[in-house]
Amino acid sequence: MAKLFRAVIMGPPGSGKGTISERIAQRFGLTHLSSGDFVRENIAANTDAGVLAKTYIERGLLVPDHVMTRLLLPRLEEMTRHSWLMDGFPRTLAQAKALNSTCDLDLVISLNIPYETLKDRLSDRWIHPASGRVYNMGFNPPRVQGRDDISGEPLIHHDDDKPEALVARLRQYKDLAKPIINLYKSKGILHTFSGTDTDRIWPYINSLLSTKIPSTSQTDTQRIPMP
Numbered sequence: 001m002a003k004l005f006r007a008v009i010m011g012p013p014g015s016g017k018g019t020i021s022e023r024i025a026q027r028f029g030l031t032h033l034s035s036g037d038f039v040r041e042n043i044a045a046n047t048d049a050g051v052l053a054k055t056y057i058e059r060g061l062l063v064p065d066h067v068m069t070r071l072l073l074p075r076l077e078e079m080t081r082h083s084w085l086m087d088g089f090p091r092t093l094a095q096a097k098a099l100n101s102t103c104d105l106d107l108v109i110s111l112n113i114p115y116e117t118l119k120d121r122l123s124d125r126w127i128h129p130a131s132g133r134v135y136n137m138g139f140n141p142p143r144v145q146g147r148d149d150i151s152g153e154p155l156i157h158h159d160d161d162k163p164e165a166l167v168a169r170l171r172q173y174k175d176l177a178k179p180i181i182n183l184y185k186s187k188g189i190l191h192t193f194s195g196t197d198t199d200r201i202w203p204y205i206n207s208l209l210s211t212k213i214p215s216t217s218q219t220d221t222q223r224i225p226m227p
């Protein structure tokens, strides 16, 4: 790839960040960095930051900024030769400022999806916890019901994804995302996409990115939490 490319994807829970990030990674050969997957990996590996992060996630809280930045920024610094797309970070203005001081972002994608759509999708979202692979019983069902396509292990449904929890999560997203979105707007790198279907939003994202990065024939890009 000629020029390195750094992008962030933002959106409320269920807006399709993970799904669209996978498509972008496949089509353009960027590394998909999922902060949530990275946190889960650190928890599984019992790192100091992972142990700390777990105490917050278990209570349904966001991991504090200093822990998230301690987890992520050193890894990003190792990615100086890679193009990447970050999903799930920054979640707060403090995280956005910390990211700013580490690298220059080329582009920010913000997904704007109606509440009813988010509610429907999340009530149908099933996750393979070990890998972070995500399914939806209507949109992208697993080959065998209730089982991960690759490992065959059981899929789970997060309590967080139940409609009762969604209103609070959405409110939190809106409050926290607003100043981040304003920051990226003022930098002239924010692109917002609205709609109810990923398949209808995707062509617009695809054509925007095609003007910014060369496509790749690479088809074996993996979901990579971090390098």
Ligand SMILES: Nc1ccn([C@@H]2O[C@H](COP(=O)(O)OP(=O)(O)OP(=O)(O)O)[C@@H](O)[C@H]2O)c(=O)n1
Pocket (backbone or CB within 6 Å): 011, 012, 013, 014, 015, 017, 018, 035, 036, 037, 039, 056, 057, 060, 061, 062, 063, 064, 068, 087, 088, 089, 090, 091, 160
């Ligand atoms: N910048 C971040 C990223 C992740 N997390 C923590 O890690 C968890 C898992 O993150 P993610 O996989 O992004 O999942 P969700 O919050 O469930 O987000 P979404 O529904 O949008 O995929 C979050 O709930 C949160 O506790 C965090 O605190 N700060």
Ligand SMILES: Nc1nc2c(ncn2[C@@H]2O[C@H](COP(=O)(O)OP(=O)(O)O)[C@@H](O)[C@H]2O)c(=O)[nH]1
Pocket (backbone or CB within 6 Å): 011, 012, 013, 014, 015, 016, 017, 018, 019, 020, 121, 122, 124, 125, 126, 134, 135, 136, 137, 138, 139, 140, 196, 197, 198, 199
């Ligand atoms: N019905 C439907 N489900 C979708 C669509 N796009 C994504 N999904 C599913 O909706 C859920 C949320 O998507 P995900 O990519 O995990 O969103 P994230 O929380 O923003 O990362 C997952 O179960 C996806 O498989 C869509 O256009 N229609």
